Amino acid sequence: MKHARNAGPDLAFRLAQRLVTAVADDMSTTQRVGAGAVAALVAISPFGAWSEVEAQADPLTTGTPVEVGPFEVTVEKAATADELGHLVPQDGNHMLAVVADVTNTGDVPEYGVTLSKAIPAPQNAGIVPEEPLEDLGADAATGDAAAPGDDAGSSAEPSASPSPSAPEEPKLPSATIINIEDGTSISILNPGVTHRVALIWEQSGTWTGTELPLEVVELEWVEEDPLGLDDGHWFANEIAFQGQIPVKPATPEASADERGPSTEVEQQ
Amino acid sequence: MRHGRRRITWKGTALVVGAVTAGCALVTFLPQDDAVDAPFIVEGGVGQQLDLTYAELTVTEVRVADVLTSPAEAAAAAGTFLVVDATWRATQGETTFSGAEVTDAQGRRFWPSTRGGCSTSASAQPGYAWRTTYCFDVPRDALAGATVRLARGDQTEEHGGQRRDAVAVVDLGITASEADALWEAEETVSPEAPGYPPVSAGGSEG
Numbered sequence: 001m002k003h004a005r006n007a008g009p010d011l012a013f014r015l016a017q018r019l020v021t022a023v024a025d026d027m028s029t030t031q032r033v034g035a036g037a038v039a040a041l042v043a044i045s046p047f048g049a050w051s052e053v054e055a056q057a058d059p060l061t062t063g064t065p066v067e068v069g070p071f072e073v074t075v076e077k078a079a080t081a082d083e084l085g086h087l088v089p090q091d092g093n094h095m096l097a098v099v100a101d102v103t104n105t106g107d108v109p110e111y112g113v114t115l116s117k118a119i120p121a122p123q124n125a126g127i128v129p130e131e132p133l134e135d136l137g138a139d140a141a142t143g144d145a146a147a148p149g150d151d152a153g154s155s156a157e158p159s160a161s162p163s164p165s166a167p168e169e170p171k172l173p174s175a176t177i178i179n180i181e182d183g184t185s186i187s188i189l190n191p192g193v194t195h196r197v198a199l200i201w202e203q204s205g206t207w208t209g210t211e212l213p214l215e216v217v218e219l220e221w222v223e224e225d226p227l228g229l230d231d232g233h234w235f236a237n238e239i240a241f242q243g244q245i246p247v248k249p250a251t252p253e254a255s256a257d258e259r260g261p262s263t264e265v266e267q268q
Numbered sequence: 269m270r271h272g273r274r275r276i277t278w279k280g281t282a283l284v285v286g287a288v289t290a291g292c293a294l295v296t297f298l299p300q301d302d303a304v305d306a307p308f309i310v311e312g313g314v315g316q317q318l319d320l321t322y323a324e325l326t327v328t329e330v331r332v333a334d335v336l337t338s339p340a341e342a343a344a345a346a347g348t349f350l351v352v353d354a355t356w357r358a359t360q361g362e363t364t365f366s367g368a369e370v371t372d373a374q375g376r377r378f379w380p381s382t383r384g385g386c387s388t389s390a391s392a393q394p395g396y397a398w399r400t401t402y403c404f405d406v407p408r409d410a411l412a413g414a415t416v417r418l419a420r421g422d423q424t425e426e427h428g429g430q431r432r433d434a435v436a437v438v439d440l441g442i443t444a445s446e447a448d449a450l451w452e453a454e455e456t457v458s459p460e461a462p463g464y465p466p467v468s469a470g471g472s473e474g
Contacts (some may be wrong), residue, residue: 002361109379191379192407193347234427248397 060216060243068118068241069187069234070217071105075099079248080203085183088175089202093128096203098214098245099180103194110234112177112187114219117236119199121172122214126207129170175199177184213246269351269424294416305384305431307419320434322360322390325418327438329353330398332411332450334402335455336384340372347407348450351439351457352416354389355465357397364391366422367430370440373413378404379423385459389396389422401459411447 024032060066065074075150084095098119104110130197167181177186180196189195224231312318317326331351343349356365366389370378380388386403397468405415406456419438421429 107374107376109377179344179346180381181346182339182342184343184383186383188379188381188405190347190405190407191376193405195271244407 017094043236057215057239057242060214060241060245062245065077065101066241067105067249068099068216069114070104071104071115071118071219073118073216075245076101078176078214078245079247084178084198084200087178087200087202090128092205093202094205095200096125096127096212096247097178097198097200098175098212099198101194101196101198102189104189104191107191109190109191112185112189113174114234115177115189115197117197117234119129119220120176120215120217120218120236121175121201122212125173125209125212125257126204127172128204130173133172173201177199212215212247212248213245214245215239272442281387289473299401306386307421307430307433307435308428309435311435311437311439314441315341315369318436318438320419320436321364322358322420322434324357324359325436327352327389327418328355329361329440329441331457332453333455335456336386337456337458338385340385341383342372343381345405347405347459349381349384349444350404350406350409350411350413350414350440351386351459352402352404352419353399353460354390354402354412355397355399356392358392358394360394362391363395363420365389365400365420367417367419367427367435368402369417370410371415372406374409374415376410377423377437378410380404384457387459390462397460397465399460399465400462403459408451411450412444413455414442415452416440 020259024035027035058066059266060075062075062077065072075210078098079094080094080096082094084097087095089095100119102115176199178198178200179186186195186197200262216239218237220237222231222233222235225233287439310318310320312327314327314330317324330353333349333351334345334352336349337347345442350370352368352370356363357454368380378385380402381404382388384402384403387400388402390400392398402416402418406417416438417423417431417434418438421427421433421435423430423433427435
């Protein structure tokens with residue numbers, strides 16, 4: 001016996017079939033092919049058929065300035081250090097710094113957070129991911145700590161997943177932005193001033209690469225955000241520049257306590 | 269007495285469409301925001317006391333520094349630090365003064381830094397004078413003709429916190445020739461921590 005609840009989809013299908021049959025009966029073969037093509041195009045529209053093909057990122061090299069959103073960024077070098085001032089890694093890890101000259105080319109101040117959106121943590125470079133919030137609770141309860149020496153891929157496994165679904169990709173942290181000259185944190189970048197900064201992440205000690213896959217993301221100004229309440233902000237869009245930046249390794253004799261963060265990065 | 273549906277006439281339709289169009293045009297093209305949102309600007313110079321209704325404000329001194337020092341840290345300017353000393357006296361109630369911004373002759377805007385022991389805001393009890401120091405990292409070409417804008421509302425969101433409120437705009441009095449000399453000078457400034465001003469600056473009145 002057919003249940004009444006199942007009659008709905010069948011009815012809709014039969015109606016659609018009759019409609020298509022009624023329309024198609026009066027068409028020539030050419031018209032049918034044309035109508036089918038139009039229907040197919042309409043059907044694939046919601047799945048990004050008309051989206052622009054992803055643009056190829058331009059090369060990123062040291063010493064060459066690139067324009068991204070309100071900033072002109074010139075990456076100078078990348079270096080690692082055992083510790084940088086108050087930034088101390090977990091045992092076995094080290095700090096990774098990308099040194100760059102950054103100028104706000106606009107007319108209004110920009111937040112340092114916006115710069116860290118433009119230069120996200122490098123992928124597949126052993127950057128220690130953020131610890132998920134649910135893990136913090138689990139750690140507090142069990143006394144466990146995240147494995148500090150693990151690579152990005154392995155240490156990111158959530159120890160306590162709230163759902164049985166597959167674990168999400170670990171979220172890499174935003175860079176800590178330090179003024180090279182004095183080691184102070186920079187939260188505001190005023191127009192027309194060139195800051196020599198270090199963007200710093202904690203990196204796994206197991207990473208053995210010699211070149212850093214660095215990406216610079218295009219920033220798009222959102223005047224009015226129809227989907228949220230946050231009007232007037234920079235949106236991190238597609239990757240605009242990418243390149244391999246040589247990494248100068250940490251020197252064992254380097255001591256941040258003696259020289260401070262700026263001089264240590266400078267000496268790499 | 270007539271019963272039944274009213275007829276939709278061309279004349280009635282034109283009247284409705286015309287009224288809607290006129291309303292949209294008024295809302296779109298009249299400078300409504302400026303009239304409703306504009307703050308009340310109180311202009312002055314260095315050393316001049318300004319009455320903002322909710323507070324009295326005096327910019328007492330303007331300096332330039334390459335380096336700021338505090339017990340916690342030393343901060344080096346990427347451009348140069350424009351150091352603005354100000355004294356607030358709240359007149360109505362405990363007030364937080366969140367707005368501090370420098371505007372240069374080109375219209376560029378600069379926000380203060382917390383580096384080197386500087387303040388980005390101040391909070392004062394009524395009747396007491398309260399001294400604070402703002403430091404703005406600016407490029408060389410921003411010095412001449414610069415003004416500082418101070419208020420209780422903050423300057424983010426296009427001065428959204430300052431709508432329909434009194435705002436002080438103080439000419440820092442830096443000429444083009446002075447700007448060159450200030451830029452070349454190598455000065456180190458140690459900003460005083462926020463607090464009551466000394467007796468010589470009117471602190472005893474509070």
